[in-house]
Amino acid sequence: xxxxxTVMEAPAGAAAASATVTCDQAVFSSVRTPTGQGYRIxxxxxxxxxxxxxxxxxxxxxxxxxxDEGPDASAVAFYRLSTGRxxxxxxxxxxxxxxxRGVRRIYTHITxxxxxxxxxxxxxxxxxxxxxxxxxxxxxxxxxxHILNELVLTPSNRTDAERAAAAAERCGAPWVVYxxxxxxxxxxxxxxxxxxxxxxxxxxxxxxxxxxxxxxxFSAGLRYTVGRPxxxxxxxxxxxxxxxxxxxxxxTYLEPESQPATPARKDSAWLQMVENHYRDGRxxxxxxxxxxxxxxxxxxxxDRIAALALDAETAxxxxxxxxLRLAEDRADLATVNSFEAALLDKLHIAIQKHxxxxxxxxxxxxxxxxxxxxxxxxxxxxxxxxxxxVRLAIQRLATxxxxxxxxxxxxxxxxxxDADHVASxxxxxxxxxxxxRSWVLTAVPKELEAGRAILTEWQFKRSESDEVTxxxxxxxxxxxxxxxx
Amino acid sequence: MSSALAERIHxxxxxxxxxxxxxxxxxxxSAPMALIQxxxxxxxxxxxxxxxxxxxxxxxxxxxxxxxxxxxxxGDFEAIPKGAYSVNLQQAVISYLSRRGFPPKxxxxxxxxxxxxxxxxxxxxxxxxxxxxxxDMAGEALAAEVDNPKSxxxxxxLLAKSEGCIVLIDAAVASTGSPQPDFxxxxxxxxxxxxxxxxxxxxxxxxxxxxxxxADYCPESFDNPAKFAQTNLNRTWNICEARFQNVRFFAASxxxxxxxxxxxxxxxxxxxxxCAPRGILEPFQWILSRL
Numbered sequence: 001x002x003x004x005x006t007v008m009e010a011p012a013g014a015a016a017a018s019a020t021v022t023c024d025q026a027v028f029s030s031v032r033t034p035t036g037q038g039y040r041i042x043x044x045x046x047x048x049x050x051x052x053x054x055x056x057x058x059x060x061x062x063x064x065x066x067x068d069e070g071p072d073a074s075a076v077a078f079y080r081l082s083t084g085r086x087x088x089x090x091x092x093x094x095x096x097x098x099x100x101r102g103v104r105r106i107y108t109h110i111t112x113x114x115x116x117x118x119x120x121x122x123x124x125x126x127x128x129x130x131x132x133x134x135x136x137x138x139x140x141x142x143x144x145x146h147i148l149n150e151l152v153l154t155p156s157n158r159t160d161a162e163r164a165a166a167a168a169e170r171c172g173a174p175w176v177v178y179x180x181x182x183x184x185x186x187x188x189x190x191x192x193x194x195x196x197x198x199x200x201x202x203x204x205x206x207x208x209x210x211x212x213x214x215x216x217x218f219s220a221g222l223r224y225t226v227g228r229p230x231x232x233x234x235x236x237x238x239x240x241x242x243x244x245x246x247x248x249x250x251x252t253y254l255e256p257e258s259q260p261a262t263p264a265r266k267d268s269a270w271l272q273m274v275e276n277h278y279r280d281g282r283x284x285x286x287x288x289x290x291x292x293x294x295x296x297x298x299x300x301x302x303d304r305i306a307a308l309a310l311d312a313e314t315a316x317x318x319x320x321x322x323x324l325r326l327a328e329d330r331a332d333l334a335t336v337n338s339f340e341a342a343l344l345d346k347l348h349i350a351i352q353k354h355x356x357x358x359x360x361x362x363x364x365x366x367x368x369x370x371x372x373x374x375x376x377x378x379x380x381x382x383x384x385x386x387x388x389x390v391r392l393a394i395q396r397l398a399t400x401x402x403x404x405x406x407x408x409x410x411x412x413x414x415x416x417x418d419a420d421h422v423a424s425x426x427x428x429x430x431x432x433x434x435x436x437r438s439w440v441l442t443a444v445p446k447e448l449e450a451g452r453a454i455l456t457e458w459q460f461k462r463s464e465s466d467e468v469t470x471x472x473x474x475x476x477x478x479x480x481x482x483x484x485x
Numbered sequence: 486m487s488s489a490l491a492e493r494i495h496x497x498x499x500x501x502x503x504x505x506x507x508x509x510x511x512x513x514x515s516a517p518m519a520l521i522q523x524x525x526x527x528x529x530x531x532x533x534x535x536x537x538x539x540x541x542x543x544x545x546x547x548x549x550x551x552x553x554x555x556x557x558x559x560g561d562f563e564a565i566p567k568g569a570y571s572v573n574l575q576q577a578v579i580s581y582l583s584r585r586g587f588p589p590k591x592x593x594x595x596x597x598x599x600x601x602x603x604x605x606x607x608x609x610x611x612x613x614x615x616x617x618x619x620x621d622m623a624g625e626a627l628a629a630e631v632d633n634p635k636s637x638x639x640x641x642x643l644l645a646k647s648e649g650c651i652v653l654i655d656a657a658v659a660s661t662g663s664p665q666p667d668f669x670x671x672x673x674x675x676x677x678x679x680x681x682x683x684x685x686x687x688x689x690x691x692x693x694x695x696x697x698x699x700a701d702y703c704p705e706s707f708d709n710p711a712k713f714a715q716t717n718l719n720r721t722w723n724i725c726e727a728r729f730q731n732v733r734f735f736a737a738s739x740x741x742x743x744x745x746x747x748x749x750x751x752x753x754x755x756x757x758x759x760c761a762p763r764g765i766l767e768p769f770q771w772i773l774s775r776l
Contacts, residue, residue: 036540037540038539038540039540054629057629058629061593061594064594065592096748097752098752099541099590100755101541101587101588101590101754102587226510226512226596227514248508250505
């Protein structure tokens with residue numbers, strides 16, 4: 001174990017390309033050197049300040065600090081340093097300690113990253129850790145050079161939601177959401193159980209808005225101690241001891257087997273959104289929302305964002321009448337930033353898709369026509385949302401009941417406030433007239449009368465069409481023929 | 486029960502932070518809340534005596550053996566542990582040594598330290614009972630605190646409240662010519678000097694017993710500990726002479742003879758073959774006489 005250095009470092013003096021992130025690193029372990037022995041920072045890059053080294057020293061575990069024992073034991077911790085930078089530590093077993101006193105040596109590698117760079121990893125500590133691992137820095141190196149080079153990491157903001165999904169499934173969505181509610185209220189949480197601590201942390205973190213994750217310190221696999229306060233601690237092993245230590249502390253110990261209490265903010269749209277995603281196993285979709293650079297993470301703003309996401313769920317699954325009401329409510333919603341605007345656009349697309357899909361398969365489109373007309377009239381944005389559905393409705397009616405299609409088309413054209421919208425309906429009008437020609441041959445006199453009335457109105461309103469005159473003549477001929485027969 | 490002490494039952498004995506009545510450990514410094522509860526029960530302000538020294542110097546073994554000797558009425562002392570937790574340290578040390586092994590290292594995490602709360606009286610020459618609190622601190626934590634003061638708040642507060650200090654220095658390593666014990670001793674005394682800062686020119690009167698540990702490796706240290714320190718730990722000696730008016734040097738050893746082996750990773754493992762305690766009680770006795 002004490003043999004050769006294996007930590008791969010960034011090439012000395014390498015110019016950090018824009019595609020990479022440069023950060024500091026340190027190693028905390030117990031080795032004997034000419035200047036001392038015992039647990040301390042045995043190597044660090046030059047950029048670490050004395051304050052950061054002090055923070056790292058007090059946060060890093062010594063022997064017995066990991067929940068598990070044995071060669072495969074490991075733990076991860078994430079916390080903010082007093083300078084404002086973020087530290088991500090990975091601890092593992094590194095064999096028997098050199099003192100020969102029967103204890104295992106714990107080796108901890110610490111990556112220190114600027115908060116701005118954290119965003120480039122999708123606000124996901126797992127992504128940072130994978131990048132550090134990819135450059136070989138997590139390999140145990142008990143004789144490192146005293147001064148390490150800076151780490152040059154390649155950021156990625158991939159969202160591997162499988163672990164979180166599995167943890168949420170094992171613990172139950174309400175339970176993860178309860179933990180999340182405590183974390184968002186800045187309460188400290190300790191939990192332990194049969195699940196993997198890292199998976200559980202990831203499940204809760206995915207519910208935390210990206211920019212707030214820098215504020216959520218956590219440890220996974222580190223034994224709980226009062227002196228190392230983490231916002232979120234997932235432990236395993238001796239849970240009885242952890243339960244005893246949290247007594248009387250400002251910490252909530254969550255029992256995974258028990259029924260979770262109702263979240264402090266039970267009316268929170270954000271928590272509801274997270275729970276829905278976990279319940280339906282849509283962790284990736286959740287991570288896609290939460291891992292973004294959300295510009296405003298206030299409670300009100302998060303609830304607005306969640307409301308839009310919940311509406312998008314409604315748009316995907318609700319009855320068409322409800323979706324039309326949703327369109328009416330949300331078409332002209334005012335947003336306060338580009339993030340919300342993008343979510344609103346997605347909601348509009350979801351509504352548009354729902355209406356289009358439903359009207360394609362719905363037996364009778366008639367019940368929705370008045371709502372569609374009202375939305376065309378409501379505003380330009382509302383019209384944008386429903387226009388494809390309107391065109392589809394006209395096309396479907398054009399074959400089955402052209403006189404109704406013509407009436408609806410005329411209403412739709414009249415309702416449009418924008419010339420572009422009218423222009424986009426013109427091809428449908430041709431379809432309606434084409435439908436008339438074949439329909440006249442089979443329609444009964446009553447329908448023909450109705451058709452003639454609507455075409456007469458059409459001719460009055462849209463005088464540019466010569467085709468109408470021809471169809472009117474066809475209707476007259478047909479009526480005459482029917483009369484004689 | 487004095488009301489002043491009873492009112493403090495929810496306040497940490499070490500850092501005086503207010504804690505929840507259910508708390509097992511202080512939420513600020515992680516010291517056990519049982520200490521203040523014992524103090525309230527005894528209705529006496531306890532004396533804190535700190536045993537400090539570098540990692541691997543032998544703090545745990547020294548303190549464990551000292552407590553065991555006291556509870557066996559060595560030197561005409563009578564010592565009563567207050568709370569079962571007070572016995573853990575001596576039990577661990579004696580158990581390991583009887584199995585020819587040294588106790589495991591004390592972890593840096595404060596909640597894993599052993600704390601001893603003892604009532605002690607020396608029958609010969611007086612009947613004053615002392616309530617003594619003696620924590621077994623981790624050497625690494627001490628080193629970190631010395632290097633960056635207040636990184637381990639509990640150590641800072643403990644030393645600030647200590648009425649006496651026993652400073653352990655590895656005489657065996659010092660006798661080989663290594664400057665490390667001397668430098669660590671110098672740092673430690675400098676830290677203690679800062680802690681009890683007095684006006685320039687005045688000396689600190691907190692009693693400090695400097696114990697030369699593992700003295701069986703350098704028997705000459707038993708003959709004249711002060712001279713040994715002046716020769717082999719000159720920097721420490723000088724600061725003691727310059728800044729402390731109540732300081733005395735002692736030599737001590739616990740293990741009679743050692744064997745050596747290697748573990749599975751090739752590390753050298755010391756095996757204590759038998760115990761031959763020498764000079765364990767004297768520093769404590771001297772401190773007690775100065776309280």
